[in-house]
Amino acid sequence: MSAHVKSGFKEWIFTTDHKRIGILYLVGSITAFCLSGIMAVLIRLELWSLGPTITDDPTTYNVWLYMHGAVMILGFQIPALTGWFANYLAPLQIGAKDVAFPRLNAFSLWLFWAGVVLALLTFVVPDPPDVMWTGYPPYSVVTSGNTALYSFTVLVMGFSSIAGGINLIATIIFMRAPGMAWGKLNMFIWTVLAAFTIQLIFVPVLGSAVTMVLFDKYLGATFFNPGMGGDVLIYQNLFWFYSHPAVYVILLPGIGMIFEIVATFSRNRIFNFKVAVYGGVGVLVLITGEVWVHHLYTSGLADWLRVFQMVTTLMISVPVGILMISLVGTLRGGAIDYKTPMLYGVGFIFVFLVGGLTGIPLAMASLDLAVHDTHFVVAHFHFVMAVSMTFAIMGGTYYLFPKMSGRMYSETLGRTGFWLFLIGVFVTFGTMFFVGLDGMPRRYYDYQMFPQLENLHKVQTIGTMIIGLAVITILISWIHGLVAGEKAPSNPWGSRSLEWDTTSPPGPGNFGGRSIVVPDDWDPYCYDKPGRTL
Amino acid sequence: MENRITSHEAQWHTSVWPLVISVGILFLGPLAFSFHFVYKNPFLTTLALGIGAPLILLSIAGWAKEGVEDVHRYSEGHGIWAMPVFILPEALLFVGFFAAYWYLRFTAPAWPPPGTPEIPHVIPLIMTIILISSSIAIHIAEKRLEEDNYPGFITWLAVTIALGVLFLCLKGYEWSELFHEGFSPSTNMFFTIFFSLTGFHGSHVLVGIGLFLCALIPAFWGKASKPFVTASSIYWHFVDVIWLFVVSQVYFL
Structure with a gap:
């Protein structure tokens, strides 16, 4: 960055530059993460002992559940993966100077922040929403809580991600540097393209569902009122028609980021790259819309439908398995360097495997009927989605930290945070599997009927405290890096990928006025060609 | 605004309108709706509409102006x-x-x-x-x-x-x-x-x-x-x- 570039407050808040928008997404999503993390701690404290512990009002507990679930997914994971990573990394990796529509990009950023403001209003309004993150009618229609806040949070965040999706899809298609053929794209680019394709197709369906709730509750419509011929199953179907693919919207950029980390720190080509792209990412997009009904096993379905959904659900573990094989295969024969991002990369593989393998029995309707409404399912989706994707976000943020800030973080603090996180996760959610199998129901703020589970609940709460400590360590390591870190070189990890081929941090226009032309014998993982950089 | 582009990559690009229109949407959509239908407060509803609508109209105008002048040349x-x-x-x-x-x-x-x-x-x-x-x-x-x-x-x-x-x-x-x-x-x-x-x-x-x-x-x-x-x-x-x-x-x- 040249010294004369003007960069004050105005250049941040009104920015249309993709890197700064990405960083503002990061700030927003980490804010959301901390908020909803505090909710998780409150939830676990309430379950510390039998009977009311820190609140005697189940509605308050419901509000915590709402904040934790809705804000973690809509405010933290989706924006961090599709906002922060995709915005920051995608244009750099394809050699573009910015995204295709810079102002639309800023618009989607500030709409996301509007959604964060709406989430924060939960603390202000007299009647906070208490509808979980699902907003199922009829409860969401008859509750005295403010369902409008829920619906609008979903709509605003959804519109923001549609705007972001249009932008990045257009960017990837039209703004690639000369010579950047489709075959030379990073894994991360493919996963972002896939995630946004899913997002564009399925988000509006969720939008229609929450709009119907809004109409029902406030405008007198009767979509979900059985007395008027309405049917609540419409909502459940429309909701999961989006919200199951949403899992892949989160998974894909997350695993894409992990691929980048693992390839860089193993100094290795991605194993079976083409199979992973076509058979993993591509097939996932194709069949993602056919499995949502497995969320409704307990909602009263015809048996033939359950069997059909069992088959499709088991089918979808195949592309995910292909991605995992590529990930592990990339490690094979590599010169592995366990820096903090790589610890998260390997940690991701373990955590995701635990989540994925417990998902396979859950796909069986016969087993799912027994454990669907227990903590077993909670543990499963926290492993497969919550924790593994948070690992991807944390690892990716450490990976990009030198690039975005121009400074190095402290490796000691980073590793300490990782190990605390990993231990906390297994203590909390590992125990949760057993509690769930013993019959502990989901969403209950008390468990009078299971006094024997009190000790296991205490273990989980202690695990949550360890995770809290981990998050604090991670935040300290970032702030410490920003304030006191050494100056970062342009390519601290020795990666071959294009985003490291510029200053840290990159200035306006990304490559310092250079026009990138990609040579024929380069690709982002050409570690087998010694000395080959751009 | 007129000195924004002297050399294309010499400075950070900015636009006020994305932020302004988002604030406007926040007021005109969720807040006005909630004040009217949830809290039934005519004063706050009018206030939210009064803040939201002008902000949106202003930023649409500003955005369109920038678009016609084509200051963000990437999106051509x-x-x-x-x-x-x-x-x-x-x-x-x-x-x-x-x-x-x-x-x-x-x-x-x-x-x-x-x-x-x-x-x-x-x-x-x-x-x-x-x-x-x-x-x-x-x-x-x-x-x-x-x-x-x-x-x-x-x-x-x-x-x-x-x-x-x-x-x-x-x-x-x-x-x-x-x-x-x-x-x-x-x-x-x-x-x-x-x-x-x-x-x-x-x-x-x-x-x-x-x-x-x-x-x-x-x-x-x-x-x-x-x-x-x-x-x-x-x-x-x-x-x-x-x-x-x-x-x-x-x-x-």
Whole structure:
């Protein structure tokens, strides 16, 4: 960055530059993460002992559940993966100077922040929403809580991600540097393209569902009122028609980021790259819309439908398995360097495997009927989605930290945070599997009927405290890096990928006025060609 | 603002409008709705509308101005591609509603439910004709713009907008007649679907008219962004097609 570039407050808040928008997404999503993390701690404290512990009002507990679930997914994971990573990394990796529509990009950023403001209003309004993150009618229609806040949070965040999706899809298609053929794209680019394709197709369906709730509750419509011929199953179907693919919207950029980390720190080509792209990412997009009904096993379905959904659900573990094989295969024969991002990369593989393998029995309707409404399912989706994707976000943020800030973080603090996180996760959610199998129901703020589970609940709460400590360590390591870190070189990890081929941090226009032309014998993982950089 | 681009990569690009329009949307959408329908507070509702609407109008104007001056040169020409990509989610929004409609209709014991009056078919027919003619009008306007015939472009664009407004007036007339006779979304399932689908479509017509206004005003100064006009007209054709679904399935089937 040249010294004369003007960069004050105005250049941040009104920015249309993709890197700064990405960083503002990061700030927003980490804010959301901390908020909803505090909710998780409150939830676990309430379950510390039998009977009311820190609140005697189940509605308050419901509000915590709402904040934790809705804000973690809509405010933290989706924006961090599709906002922060995709915005920051995608244009750099394809050699573009910015995204295709810079102002639309800023618009989607500030709409996301509007959604964060709406989430924060939960603390202000007299009647906070208490509808979980699902907003199922009829409860969401008859509750005295403010369902409008829920619906609008979903709509605003959804519109923001549609705007972001249009932008990045257009960017990837039209703004690639000369010579950047489709075959030379990073894994991360493919996963972002896939995630946004899913997002564009399925988000509006969720939008229609929450709009119907809004109409029902406030405008007198009767979509979900059985007395008027309405049917609540419409909502459940429309909701999961989006919200199951949403899992892949989160998974894909997350695993894409992990691929980048693992390839860089193993100094290795991605194993079976083409199979992973076509058979993993591509097939996932194709069949993602056919499995949502497995969320409704307990909602009263015809048996033939359950069997059909069992088959499709088991089918979808195949592309995910292909991605995992590529990930592990990339490690094979590599010169592995366990820096903090790589610890998260390997940690991701373990955590995701635990989540994925417990998902396979859950796909069986016969087993799912027994454990669907227990903590077993909670543990499963926290492993497969919550924790593994948070690992991807944390690892990716450490990976990009030198690039975005121009400074190095402290490796000691980073590793300490990782190990605390990993231990906390297994203590909390590992125990949760057993509690769930013993019959502990989901969403209950008390468990009078299971006094024997009190000790296991205490273990989980202690695990949550360890995770809290981990998050604090991670935040300290970032702030410490920003304030006191050494100056970062342009390519601290020795990666071959294009985003490291510029200053840290990159200035306006990304490559310092250079026009990138990609040579024929380069690709982002050409570690087998010694000395080959751009 | 005028010294923004001296050398393309020498400085950070900025635009105030994305932030301003987001604040406006926050006030006009969620906050105004909540103050009116949830908390039933007329003062705060008026305040939210009073803050939201001007901010949105101001930023649309500012955004359109920047667009015509084309200060963000990266996006040249891609707008034509972005619009179909945007129409995909828009269409699926309607798919959600139509799916709910047909599911409810097939599971209902009788359709339309008892107590539903015969909706007059004349007005929707006129509205269909109006909307189709407006699609033709915007097509002619586009042709005029390609010939750089600005007076012709302005005329036909104005005709399109007028037809759109006429469409909305007829919609409003039809709705007010029904409200007058005591029918509302809570009357029965038919009216829930009727008001949702027609209202939802009407809001899209409104957005289309807004897009055309953004093209019309700079045209008076002899400025127009051709990709923007093309993109808006694609959107208008889409709104037109959706109306064919609405009118055929809600009124006539």
